[in-house]
Amino acid sequence: xxxxxxxxxxxxxxxxxxxxxxxxxxxxxxxxxxxxxxxxxxxxxxxxxxxxxxxxxxxxxxxxxxxxxxxxxxxxxxxxxxxxxxxxxxxxxxxxxxxxxxxxxxxxxxxxxxxxxxxxxxxxxxxxxxxxxxxxxxxxxxxxxxxxxxxxxxxxxxxxxxxxxxxxxxxxxxxxxxxxxxxxxxxxxxxxxxxxxxxxxxxxxxxxxxxxxxxxxxxxxxxxxxxxxxxxxxxxxxxxxxxxxxxxxxxxxxxxxxxxxxxxxxxxxxxxx
Amino acid sequence: xxxxxxxxxxxxxxxxxxxxxxxxxxxxxxxxxxxxxxxxxxxxxxxxxxxxxxxxxxxxxxxxxxxxxxxxxxxxxxxxxxxxxxxxxxxxxxxxxxxxxxxxxxxxxxxxxxxxxxxxxxxxxxxxxxxxxxxxxxxxxxxxxxxxxxxxxxxxxxxxxxxxxxxxxxxxxxxxxxxxxxxxxxxxxxxxxxxxxxxxxxxxxxxxxxxxxxxxxxxxxxxxxxxxxxxxxxxxxxxxxxxxxxxxxxxxxxxxxxxxxxxxxxxxxxxxxxxxxxxxxxxxxxxxxxxxxxxxxxxxxxxxxxxxxxxxxxxxxxxxxxxxxxxxxxxxxxxxxxxxxxxxxxxxxxxxxxxxxxxxxxxxxxxxxxxxxxxxxxxxxxxxxxxxxxxxxxxxxxxxxxxxxxxxxxxxxxxxxxxxxxxxxxxxxxxxxxxxxxxxxxxxxxxxxxxxxxxxxxxx
Numbered sequence: 001x002x003x004x005x006x007x008x009x010x011x012x013x014x015x016x017x018x019x020x021x022x023x024x025x026x027x028x029x030x031x032x033x034x035x036x037x038x039x040x041x042x043x044x045x046x047x048x049x050x051x052x053x054x055x056x057x058x059x060x061x062x063x064x065x066x067x068x069x070x071x072x073x074x075x076x077x078x079x080x081x082x083x084x085x086x087x088x089x090x091x092x093x094x095x096x097x098x099x100x101x102x103x104x105x106x107x108x109x110x111x112x113x114x115x116x117x118x119x120x121x122x123x124x125x126x127x128x129x130x131x132x133x134x135x136x137x138x139x140x141x142x143x144x145x146x147x148x149x150x151x152x153x154x155x156x157x158x159x160x161x162x163x164x165x166x167x168x169x170x171x172x173x174x175x176x177x178x179x180x181x182x183x184x185x186x187x188x189x190x191x192x193x194x195x196x197x198x199x200x201x202x203x204x205x206x207x208x209x210x211x212x213x214x215x216x217x218x219x220x221x222x223x224x225x226x227x228x229x230x231x232x233x234x235x236x237x238x239x240x241x242x243x244x245x246x247x248x249x250x251x252x253x254x255x256x257x258x259x260x261x262x263x264x265x266x267x268x269x270x271x272x273x
Numbered sequence: 274x275x276x277x278x279x280x281x282x283x284x285x286x287x288x289x290x291x292x293x294x295x296x297x298x299x300x301x302x303x304x305x306x307x308x309x310x311x312x313x314x315x316x317x318x319x320x321x322x323x324x325x326x327x328x329x330x331x332x333x334x335x336x337x338x339x340x341x342x343x344x345x346x347x348x349x350x351x352x353x354x355x356x357x358x359x360x361x362x363x364x365x366x367x368x369x370x371x372x373x374x375x376x377x378x379x380x381x382x383x384x385x386x387x388x389x390x391x392x393x394x395x396x397x398x399x400x401x402x403x404x405x406x407x408x409x410x411x412x413x414x415x416x417x418x419x420x421x422x423x424x425x426x427x428x429x430x431x432x433x434x435x436x437x438x439x440x441x442x443x444x445x446x447x448x449x450x451x452x453x454x455x456x457x458x459x460x461x462x463x464x465x466x467x468x469x470x471x472x473x474x475x476x477x478x479x480x481x482x483x484x485x486x487x488x489x490x491x492x493x494x495x496x497x498x499x500x501x502x503x504x505x506x507x508x509x510x511x512x513x514x515x516x517x518x519x520x521x522x523x524x525x526x527x528x529x530x531x532x533x534x535x536x537x538x539x540x541x542x543x544x545x546x547x548x549x550x551x552x553x554x555x556x557x558x559x560x561x562x563x564x565x566x567x568x569x570x571x572x573x574x575x576x577x578x579x580x581x582x583x584x585x586x587x588x589x590x591x592x593x594x595x596x597x598x599x600x601x602x603x604x605x606x607x608x609x610x611x612x613x614x615x616x617x618x619x620x621x622x623x624x625x626x627x628x629x630x631x632x633x634x635x636x637x638x639x640x641x642x643x644x645x646x647x648x649x650x651x652x653x654x655x656x657x658x659x660x661x662x663x664x665x666x667x668x669x670x671x672x673x674x675x676x677x678x679x680x681x682x683x684x685x686x687x688x689x690x691x692x693x694x695x696x697x698x699x700x701x702x703x704x705x706x707x708x709x710x711x712x713x714x715x716x717x718x719x720x721x722x723x724x725x726x727x728x729x730x731x732x733x
Contacts, residue, residue, distance in 0.1 A: 017721045018451060021729060025438060025445035028670025028682075029452035036687035036716070038670075046647070046670065050679070053641035091642055092302060094569070094607050126642055186605070187641050188677025191439065208570065210532035217468050217675065222439040246500055246532035253471040 013039045026190050026221070049189040056192045058087060061128035061184075063158050069136055076155040078111060080104035080170065084161040097163035099205070100170065108157075108173040116154035118146060118236060119176035119203075123162025127184030127193060134195040134219050135182045141229035149237055164198045164212070171203030178236060178244070179203040185216065194219055197228065199235050201244040211245040226261050274335060278323040285319040291337045293327070294393070295577040296320035297400045299617055303565045303578040303608035321401055325367030329358075332393045338574045338584075343525045344535055349391050349587045358389025366397045373398065373410045373628075380415045387630035392523070392583035395625045399579070404617065407624040408660040414627035416663065418595045419554025420494045420515065422460060422700035424663060425632055430695040431461030431664030432686045433596070433634070437675035441468050443481055444732045449669050450485065451725055456683035457716055458667035460701035461596055461634065462516060462559065464496040468675055475499050476512045483513035485728060489708070492700035494551075494595070496559050501533055501541045508544045515550050516559040516595060517541045523584025526572035535588065542592050553700070556595035556632075562586070563600045564618050565608030578608060579618070583625045590629055596664060597631045599623070601653075602639035603678055612649030615639060619653045623660055634664035638680040647671070647679070654681055658689040665689075687716060 016030040031042045038046075063079050070077045081104055084096035100108070122135045139156070146153055157170050164181050171179030181198040188194065197215040200207055213235050218228040234252035235244070242248055252258050276287040287293040295309035297320035304310035311317035333353065338346045360382075364372060372378055378386075399407065417425040424431050436449030446465060453459050463486075465478050475497045482495035496516040497504075508514050519538060522528050528535075538558075545557040567573040567581035576584075582599070589597050599622035602615040609615045619635050626633030637653045639645040654665070671682035689695060696702060696714060705711040708725065719726075 014718050016452075016455070017719050017723070018455065018726055021448040021451060024448040024729075024732075025442070025674070027436070027438070027445065027449045027452075027668075027674050028672050029449055031670055031684070033684060033687070033716075036684060036691050038682075038684050042670065046672070049672070050641065050646065057642045091605075092607050092610070093306060094605075095306070186677055188674060189641075189672040189679065190674045191677055194439075194677060208530045210530055214470075217439045223468065246502065249503065249506075250469065250471045251473075253469065254473050 046189070053187045053189055053192050056127055056129050056187045059128050060087070061124035061131055061160060063160060066122065066132070066158055070156055073136070073140065077158055078108065078155055079158045080108065081160040082162050082166050087161070090161040094163055097161055098165035100166065105169070105173060108170065113154060113174045115175035117151040117177050119154040119157065119171050119174055119179045121157045121159055121167040121170050121179060121181045123159040123166060123181060123183040125162060125184035125196070126186040130184035130193040130195045130219065131182065133193050137225045138182060138195065138218055138228055141225045142232050145229055145233035146236065149233070165207065167198065168200060168203040168207045169205050171200070172205060176203060177201065178239065180232065191217065191219065191222065194222060197232055199232065199239060199244050201239050213239065213244045213248055213250065224265055226265065227258070230258055230261055276323050276327070278319050280315065280319050285316055285323070287320060287323065290331065290335045291576050293320055293324055294397060294400065294580050297324045298577045298579055299400065301578070301608070301614045301618065302606060302610040303568055306607055307568050307573060309575060309577060324397055325365060325401055327366050327397070329364050329366065329369060329394050330362060332391055332397070337393055337576045337580060338524060345523060345525055345584055345588060348535060348591060349584065352591065353391060354388035357386055361386055361389065367401060369394065369398045370401045370406070374406060378413065380413050383414050383628065384630065387628065390629060392587045392629065393580060395628050396580040396583040399621050399625055404620050404656065407620040408656055411624040411627045411660040414661070416627060416630055416632045418556040418632040420551040420556055420595050421553060422492045422698040423553060424461060424595070424698050426699070428694065428696055429698065430658065430662060430689065431634070431698055432458040432667040433461040433664055434459035434463045435466070435666050435668045435673065435680070436463065437466045437673055439468055439675045441474050441478060443477065446478065446481065447728060447732055451728060452669055453667055453683055454725060455710060455719055455723070456687065457697065457705055457711055458683045458686055459493050460698040461664035462494045462496055464498060464559070466498045466676055470499055470503060472503060472507060475503065476507055476510065479507065479512045479514060489725065490704070492704050501537055505541050505544055508548065514545055514548065516557055517545045518559045518561070520561045521585050521588045522562070522566045522570065523581040523588070524567050524572050524574060527567040527570040530570035530572055535591070538592055556593055558592045558594035559596050560589045560594050561598045561600050562589070563604050564622065565604040568608070569604065579621055582622060586626050586629050586631055589631055594632060596634055597626055598634045598636055599626065600636040600638065602643060602645060603636065605640055606643040609643070611644035612646070615643070615645055616649060616653045616656065620656060620660065623657055623662060632663045635662055636666045636680055638678055640678045650679070650681065654685055654689060655692070658693050658695065
């Protein structure tokens with residue numbers, strides 16, 4: 001009854017003296033504390049981000065819009081779906097998301113596609129938002145680099161309710177020497193739109209994850225398109241010789257071309273700022 | 274050998290030991306995905322009743338995965354300590370539960386028995402235990418490990434500072450690292466999950482952490498969580514490697530999916546120990562595990578995901594790790610569907626690891642496609658704190674911006690410390706006091722003169 005009431009104007013929040021460090025990262029640093037706990041403003045900011053990420057998981061990918069956009073780029077595309085019949089099934093049955101629906105498989109086999117060196121599959125994964133935002137810009141940045149290598153690129157396959165390994169079956173059906181899966185990574189609170197890239201040589205049903213190379217977090221605030229494209233083209237060139245997988249170590253960042261690109265991006269950012 | 278039990282008008286038959294274990298497992302989506310879960314609630318309890326009567330000796334004779342075909346099975350059998358097993362060899366699984374809960378099973382006795390327990394025995398008994406049993410018995414287990422500080426002392430808990438950044442940006446990592454240190458986190462280690470697997474990038478991050486550690490004489494250890502073969506290569510190049518990280522699983526085939534085997538782990542352990550960088554001990558390995566990894570790699574042999582997980586602890590145990598981390602909710606809802614399943618699995622993993630003698634920590638976490646939220650994490654955090662968890666994860670604001678999932682925050686660790694009186698590793702606690710970050714263990718407000726903040730000048 002006699003506990004002192006808080007004085008108006010005196011905050012119980014201990015603010016952190018290093019708030020300026022927050023300009024170096026989007027991580028939730030220098031949040032301050034009340035006792036040992038989060039201040040009200042931070043606990044609500046977090047709850048909102050979680051709510052938005054939850055909503056992102058359940059938004060479907062618009063395959064027709066993607067297909068039309070590819071057509072504008074003069075890129076033919078094919079649409080497939082996995083064996084998962086719904087989003088709910090997709091979330092609980094990854095095995096179904098890794099295999100083609102029998103109809104899709106039959107369509108691919110009957111499509112009369114020529115064998116190719118590199119095949120791109122674009123799958124929704126866990127963030128349709130990532131795919132809708134970043135798959136085409138990354139593709140557009142990568143294709144010229146593959147042309148320089150003289151590689152034959154197959155039609156783009158758009159896949160609904162897709163897991164990474166779905167590309168193995170797609171690549172096998174279309175006789176691709178290598179397959180690249182562009183897929184929505186599971187959304188984080190600060191990155192609901194992160195695109196993952198998985199490269200697999202000699203794709204076939206049953207490939208293991210150790211046979212792939214991965215480039216993660218492709219998005220302007222993460223790994224920007226030109227760098228991701230450079231890395232992917234590097235891995236494709238290296239992987240064509242030795243095969244992909246844990247034995248193939250990404251050496252792209254040691255190259256002059258990478259450093260030049262990075263410097264150019266930094267300069268562009270500085271100019272924009 | 275088959276197992277059977279009659280309940281009222283129904284007779285339940287289980288073809289072999291692994292089927293019995295799978296049916297006896299508390300409900301989780303991964304076992305349903307694998308098609309090995311009990312098909313009714315009654316069948317589950319029937320299996321548990323049946324399992325309670327299985328003698329522990331059975332687990333030495335009836336292997337879940339054939340000895341000839343799996344090096345983890347061979348490791349389990351070949352390293353079994355019959356002498357340590359002697360005091361409990363007469364027990365059944367149900368009898369083991371009773372014994373574990375009794376006063377006879379003291380911290381000292383439990384440590385002595387640990388080498389006589391196989392993962393399958395431990396997995397089996399956990400299936401008969403309620404959450405409070407898992408908490409209580411784990412709280413009696415003591416496992417102490419050392420590298421540059423001492424971890425696992427009674428009444429202590431560590432925090433792995435996890436300053437990840439989506440592009441491995443040095444300034445971003447340093448900012449998060451400072452935030453964590455100023456919140457009193459980082460005694461278990463400072464460990465970065467890199468976005469890149471490029472050796473050059475990883476070398477840079479290792480050098481950054483080592484420079485900070487040396488500049489401020491921080492008694493902790495660092496790690497970049499890259500593939501063991503990359504770490505071996507970095508050691509050859511002279512990079513400052515404290516701890517060797519690797520994800521491990523409980524079957525040879527699943528480990529092969531990770532691109533590893535026991536031989537390469539042994540090679541890495543030896544290489545890191547030869548660097549002699551530990552000051553108070555040479556526990557150089559850091560392992561991560563998680564229920565569902567074997568099934569995810571299609572390498573589970575029809576064994577339930579929790580038993581596969583505990584078999585991974587046999588792999589870990591062989592290499593005397595500094596820390597083992599079950600990343601419990603990271604794998605997703607297809608393996609652990611919701612908060613209830615994640616909480617149960619976290620308590621099981623911690624109990625099973627501790628009983629086998631491991632320095633068991635937990636990444637108390639969930640993803641945005643799981644049916645879970647912060648309230649579930651608060652529950653698991655509090656339970657594991659009372660169970661004597663070796664260490665937890667500290668991520669700024671619980672939001673890992675690189676891996677895209679929610680873990681525990683620096684604030685969460687402070688909450689647990691003040692609630693349960695848990696201390697940091699003593700060498701690290703002394704350092705925090707010397708830096709005036711804490712006083713008598715309690716976090717102090719910092720002004721801009723704090724010496725650690727000068728670090729950022731390096732990056733301007």
